[in-house]
Amino acid sequence: MPEEGEGRELIERFLAHLTGERGYSPATIAAYRSDLFSIEKRTGPLDGLTPVALVGYLLAEREAGRTASTIRRRLAALKSLTNYAAAEGLFDKPLVDLTLPRRVEPLPKPLRPEEIEALLAAAGRRLERAKDSAKYAYKLLSPTQRALRDLALLELLYASGLRVSEALSVVWTQLDLRAGYVRLTGKGGRQRVVPVGETALGALTRYRDALGLPKRADPVFCSRPGAALKRNRVNRLLAELAAEAGLDLAPGPHRLRHSFATHLLAGGASVGLVNELLGHSRLRETQRYTRVEVSRLEQAHREAHPRSRRKG
Numbered sequence: 001m002p003e004e005g006e007g008r009e010l011i012e013r014f015l016a017h018l019t020g021e022r023g024y025s026p027a028t029i030a031a032y033r034s035d036l037f038s039i040e041k042r043t044g045p046l047d048g049l050t051p052v053a054l055v056g057y058l059l060a061e062r063e064a065g066r067t068a069s070t071i072r073r074r075l076a077a078l079k080s081l082t083n084y085a086a087a088e089g090l091f092d093k094p095l096v097d098l099t100l101p102r103r104v105e106p107l108p109k110p111l112r113p114e115e116i117e118a119l120l121a122a123a124g125r126r127l128e129r130a131k132d133s134a135k136y137a138y139k140l141l142s143p144t145q146r147a148l149r150d151l152a153l154l155e156l157l158y159a160s161g162l163r164v165s166e167a168l169s170v171v172w173t174q175l176d177l178r179a180g181y182v183r184l185t186g187k188g189g190r191q192r193v194v195p196v197g198e199t200a201l202g203a204l205t206r207y208r209d210a211l212g213l214p215k216r217a218d219p220v221f222c223s224r225p226g227a228a229l230k231r232n233r234v235n236r237l238l239a240e241l242a243a244e245a246g247l248d249l250a251p252g253p254h255r256l257r258h259s260f261a262t263h264l265l266a267g268g269a270s271v272g273l274v275n276e277l278l279g280h281s282r283l284r285e286t287q288r289y290t291r292v293e294v295s296r297l298e299q300a301h302r303e304a305h306p307r308s309r310r311k312g
Contacts, residue, residue, distance in 0.1 A: 010047045010090065011036050014081045023189035027165055035077040046081065047090065110259040111251055116158055118245035119238070123151040126241075139224050148207040149229075150237055152200070153221050156182075157253060159200035161260035161278055164253035168228055173216045177205050186279040194277055 015033055018024040024032075040046050042060055043053040061071050111119075127147040141149065157167055166184050174183045181195050196204070208214060211225070219228035231253075239250035257278070264274050 008040075008045075010045075010085065011040070011081065014084050017084060025165065031073075032077050032080075035074040036081060039074055039078055046078070047085070049082075109255060110262040111255055113263060115245075115247055115251075116256075116259055118247065119241050119251075120151070120154060120158075122241040122244040123147070123154055125244070127151055141222070141224060145207070145210050148203070148210050149221055152203040152207040153229075153234070154241075154256070155200035155203040156196065157256040158260055159197040160194045161257050161264075162194070163257060164231055164234055168219065168221055168231060168234070170220045171217050172208075172214055172220055175204065175220055177201055177208070184279065190279055192276065192279050
């Protein structure tokens, strides 16, 4: 069996291919690396992978309680790597008999409009309470600037349906506050232009004005001028605001994206339009949001219609 270094070299070569030629995002590359290293840890170097080792890995994963979606994701990463290696002449053939577990996609869980309003109201109250001292630490945002930033970020995530990674990577040159749109480069290097609603535009304008004259190449949402805000800070912010708003669960930023899509469809927007705004590569990625709306309507029918309720 080849040495571990050789197996790792294959993985890194594959990841470099995904980055340079396929345009995958750093977050996706990190997920591929984690999954492939996880398999390699149990099976040994992947360029010496045998069917017996693979079966042993699958049995161990199931015994460890891994979900079907986790196993599927890791095997999909492995299949991509072996197909790449076969195409490069590194393997004799790809693992054509590698069967992935059936995917069961859970329905997205959007927030209700009133829950969105409660989150935004909590962010607004933070802004009202913010007080700046006469002298503030050099190069750090003041309490008012931070509160304006947080409110503008939430408004943008809900108004435009951005992935949190997209929002945190936006720089001022991508944001046109006069025309009311943001220009994005999403997954796979796909570019799109997304409109920003009037409320979000107002929040972003107030935030920009509070910063003074931010540099055009600076990230819009920053911890300090020139330093992009981190994703874990957004998660913490939403958890804090959810607690202040009295919500049962802290929503992750992706639930704001789910809410954006579901509320647009409920308001009459077409699946094609929502697909374009979300930056999905396939229509079926967006069509699952229609299932959310149908499920909601079915529930409302059961609760309201006299012939839908069970008789006691």
